[in-house]
Amino acid sequence: MTGIELRGVEKAYGGNQPVIENLDLQIEEGSFTVLLGPSGCGKSTILRMIAGLEKETAGEIFINGEDMRGTSPGARGIAMVFQNYALYPTMTVKENIEFGLKNIKVPKAEREARVDEVVRMVGLTEYINRKPQYLSGGQRQRVALARAIVKKPRVFLMDEPLSNLDAKLRAQIRTDLIELHRKLGATFVYVTHDQVEAMSMGTDIVLLEGGKIRQQGTPQSIYSAPRNLFTAQFIGAPPMNVIKAEDLGPGAVSIYKLPRGTASLGFRPEHTVIGDGTGVPKGVDLFRGELVAREILGDHAIYKFKTDLGIVHAKVMSGSIVEYGEWFVGAERKYLYCFDEKGDAII
Amino acid sequence: MRVQMPAFRRASGGACRTAVNFLIFAVFFIPFYWMFLTAIKNLGQTLQTPPTFWVARAHWENFNRVFEAIPFFSMLKNNAIMTFGIMICQFFTVIPAAYAFARFKFKGGGFLFGLTLATMMIPAQLVFLPLFLMFSKMGMVNSYASLILPWATSPFAIFMLRQAFKQVPQELIEAAKLDNANEWKIIFKLMLPIARPTIITLGLITFILNWNDYFWPFVLTTDNTVRTLPVGITSLNIVDGGVKYHILMAGNLLLVAPVLVVFLFAQKQIIKAFTYMGGK
Numbered sequence: 336m337t338g339i340e341l342r343g344v345e346k347a348y349g350g351n352q353p354v355i356e357n358l359d360l361q362i363e364e365g366s367f368t369v370l371l372g373p374s375g376c377g378k379s380t381i382l383r384m385i386a387g388l389e390k391e392t393a394g395e396i397f398i399n400g401e402d403m404r405g406t407s408p409g410a411r412g413i414a415m416v417f418q419n420y421a422l423y424p425t426m427t428v429k430e431n432i433e434f435g436l437k438n439i440k441v442p443k444a445e446r447e448a449r450v451d452e453v454v455r456m457v458g459l460t461e462y463i464n465r466k467p468q469y470l471s472g473g474q475r476q477r478v479a480l481a482r483a484i485v486k487k488p489r490v491f492l493m494d495e496p497l498s499n500l501d502a503k504l505r506a507q508i509r510t511d512l513i514e515l516h517r518k519l520g521a522t523f524v525y526v527t528h529d530q531v532e533a534m535s536m537g538t539d540i541v542l543l544e545g546g547k548i549r550q551q552g553t554p555q556s557i558y559s560a561p562r563n564l565f566t567a568q569f570i571g572a573p574p575m576n577v578i579k580a581e582d583l584g585p586g587a588v589s590i591y592k593l594p595r596g597t598a599s600l601g602f603r604p605e606h607t608v609i610g611d612g613t614g615v616p617k618g619v620d621l622f623r624g625e626l627v628a629r630e631i632l633g634d635h636a637i638y639k640f641k642t643d644l645g646i647v648h649a650k651v652m653s654g655s656i657v658e659y660g661e662w663f664v665g666a667e668r669k670y671l672y673c674f675d676e677k678g679d680a681i682i
Numbered sequence: 683m684r685v686q687m688p689a690f691r692r693a694s695g696g697a698c699r700t701a702v703n704f705l706i707f708a709v710f711f712i713p714f715y716w717m718f719l720t721a722i723k724n725l726g727q728t729l730q731t732p733p734t735f736w737v738a739r740a741h742w743e744n745f746n747r748v749f750e751a752i753p754f755f756s757m758l759k760n761n762a763i764m765t766f767g768i769m770i771c772q773f774f775t776v777i778p779a780a781y782a783f784a785r786f787k788f789k790g791g792g793f794l795f796g797l798t799l800a801t802m803m804i805p806a807q808l809v810f811l812p813l814f815l816m817f818s819k820m821g822m823v824n825s826y827a828s829l830i831l832p833w834a835t836s837p838f839a840i841f842m843l844r845q846a847f848k849q850v851p852q853e854l855i856e857a858a859k860l861d862n863a864n865e866w867k868i869i870f871k872l873m874l875p876i877a878r879p880t881i882i883t884l885g886l887i888t889f890i891l892n893w894n895d896y897f898w899p900f901v902l903t904t905d906n907t908v909r910t911l912p913v914g915i916t917s918l919n920i921v922d923g924g925v926k927y928h929i930l931m932a933g934n935l936l937l938v939a940p941v942l943v944v945f946l947f948a949q950k951q952i953i954k955a956f957t958y959m960g961g962k
């Protein structure tokens with residue numbers, strides 16, 4: 336069953352060009368769906384329309400089968416976690432968390448019990464009488480989460496909730512969120528422009544560009560079967576290496592027996608083969624490249640080669656460290672992705 | 683990183699700062715001290731040259747003379763009624779106006795706000811005569827209403843409070859909406875508490891301005907039954923020939939005492955309001 340459904344949704348701010356046009360989107364109930372895309376592609380706008388904070392100019396939005404037209408944000412059975420936490424500065428942690436319950440007149444005994452449970456869940460018991468300004472960033476983030484959880488919503492909406500935290504805390508809260516999602520079984524809709532967050536947390540990724548869905552699917556399918564160049568290059572760090580077919584020389588498509596209509600080729604950095612020009616492995620096409628930068632990251636290393644065909648990255652899991660200088664790089668045929676003129680994948 | 687200063691420079695820096703602090707303290711304190719001192723001198727001492735900076739015996743009876751010369755307590759009551767009347771009126775006119783200007787987009791909103799600000803530029807001298815004529819036509823001269831109504835709202839306060847409301851991030855209001863808060867809840871549980879330091883400061887400014895105001899109460903009243911303290915105190919100036927500074931200062935001391943007390947209590951809030959306005 337679909338948890339959230341958008342049908343033909345359009346959004347234009349003021350009299351401007353629409354930022355989202357005719358958008359159809361299904362979000363599975365109980366999924367951890369990540370809206371992923373570059374800055375300005377309309378992720379927040381979509382989330383805010385689901386929340387009812389922004390009114391769609393056309394189309395319909397359904398949550399659990401109910402048409403949300405005319406339903407106020409508070410009545411949609413959703414909770415939202417904002418990028419800057421949006422905690423009420425004059426209220427204590429406890430008052431922040433129970434504000435929503437008070438407004439719908441939950442009896443005091445039940446309210447206390449629910450607040451108590453949530454506070455324990457996010458580990459804020461010692462801080463419940465503090466004002467937000469006396470909490471650290473991570474603690475504030477947890478108050479914001481608690482405020483959402485306590486309402487027992489069907490849907491959690493989160494707009495880049497981790498972007499103000501340092502890398503370590505971000506990694507920690509990422510796993511906390513995965514746990515939380517499994518425990519609550521609610522639908523999570525999570526907005527980010529960070530593909531690592533999307534890949535690590537999402538059960539479903541919606542990749543957006545310019546207000547349009549470029550691909551939707553599980554992290555694995557988006558990673559291993561990108562349907563277009565945009566997806567291929569957005570997912571993965573470093574991004575997929577792409578070379579133009581014409582740069583391989585005239586008639587390259589037929590010489591290399593590539594699918595008809597191939598305009599560009601791609602292979603992932605983890606599939607880059609590095610050789611010294613002797614004993615070329617079978618089925619690998621190598622071309623000359625100069626190692627210009629390397630990052631040794633412990634369990635793996637990332638190399639950047641400058642070749643006549645453009646920049647090629649290599650991600651090598653183990654083995655000896657590659658020295659600076661001239662090398663040959665390439666990829667096995669089976670790891671090649673082919674894209675046509677329009678950037679669509681050729682399968 | 684803090685650079686370690688040589689000991690003597692630190693000491694001289696400290697001394698310099700102490701001196702400046704002392705100077706600032708003196709600038710503000712000496713007039714008050716002078717007022718207090720004069721209030722407990724006798725007439726001879728006030729006229730003495732060179733002036734004395736200490737008196738051996740305090741003449742507390744000066745205060746009794748104030749009470750005899752003017753209907754002090756009735757004027758104090760009038761002053762309180764006028765000042766608090768104005769504050770209450772402003773509370774009910776300024777907050778809704780500022781909130782509307784800050785939060786809602788409505789037709790003519792910008793124009794109305796501009797108009798509100800423009801009234802700040804009209805000099806009092808220009809309006810007091812028409813105002814007096816208006817009140818006298820309505821038979822309202824010598825009433826509390828005539829003292830309160832001209833100040834029942836304040837464009838300056840509307841402007842300041844609008845800024846305070848505007849500083850509240852949109853996200854907070856959205857979070858409150860998602861928490862099922864209606865507009866009233868948003869106003870009373872969220873916006874007003876956040877703007878509290880500003881409201882208290884504005885209240886204080888209104889209090890001080892009106893408590894000490896001389897011009898308007900003087901112009902709009904002709905009868906001691908509704909006249910306020912500043913008018914009364916000034917009249918001490920001209921009782922039976924020759925300026926009696928000691929009595930005048932005793933009256934002044936009684937006039938400003940409440941202001942000082944209020945200020946002492948509200949100090950913390952004022953500091954908060956100004957740090958908040960200064961871009962957090």
Ligand SMILES: Nc1ncnc2c1ncn2[C@@H]1O[C@H](COP(=O)(O)OP(=O)(O)OP(=O)(O)O)[C@@H](O)[C@H]1O
Pocket residue numbers: 348349354372373374375376377378379380381528
């Ligand atoms: N209130 C608004 N008024 C006018 N235009 C807006 C408004 N909010 C967003 N936009 C425009 O809509 C487009 C999408 O904005 P949106 O905030 O949804 O992007 P986003 O994907 O969330 O980006 P980011 O990752 O930077 O947050 C942008 O081009 C933006 O300029």
Ligand SMILES: [Mg+2]
Pocket residue numbers: 378379380494
């Ligand atoms: Mg955004």
